[in-house]
Amino acid sequence: MPEIKDIQGIINRVAEIIINELKLEDITVETFEPDLNLIDELGIDSMDLATIALVLQDEFKIVIDEDDYPKLKTVRLIAEYVQGKLTEKN
Numbered sequence: 001m002p003e004i005k006d007i008q009g010i011i012n013r014v015a016e017i018i019i020n021e022l023k024l025e026d027i028t029v030e031t032f033e034p035d036l037n038l039i040d041e042l043g044i045d046s047m048d049l050a051t052i053a054l055v056l057q058d059e060f061k062i063v064i065d066e067d068d069y070p071k072l073k074t075v076r077l078i079a080e081y082v083q084g085k086l087t088e089k090n
Contacts, residue, residue, distance in 0.1 A: 015075050018052055021048070053069060056078070062085035
């Protein structure tokens with residue numbers, strides 16, 4: 001698991017999860033723009049977001065409140081959210 005303080009490690013892992021879950025064939029972790037709007041620019045829907053949230057919860061052992069889903073718009077925002085949750089736990 002990435003070091004909590006290492007936001008880049010979390011960004012990379014979140015990008016990897018999104019690429020795998022959404023089966024994005026033309027995007028790699030290296031080419032995934034962390035500030036790309038997942039809903040507006042990538043076209044993911046609420047079901048995709050819910051799936052990604054579940055995987056993130058399992059991966060990082062955190063709880064993502066459904067009310068927070070609308071905040072999870074980019075890989076960077078998701079990574080910062082995850083980092084905040086991990087910090088709360090410790």
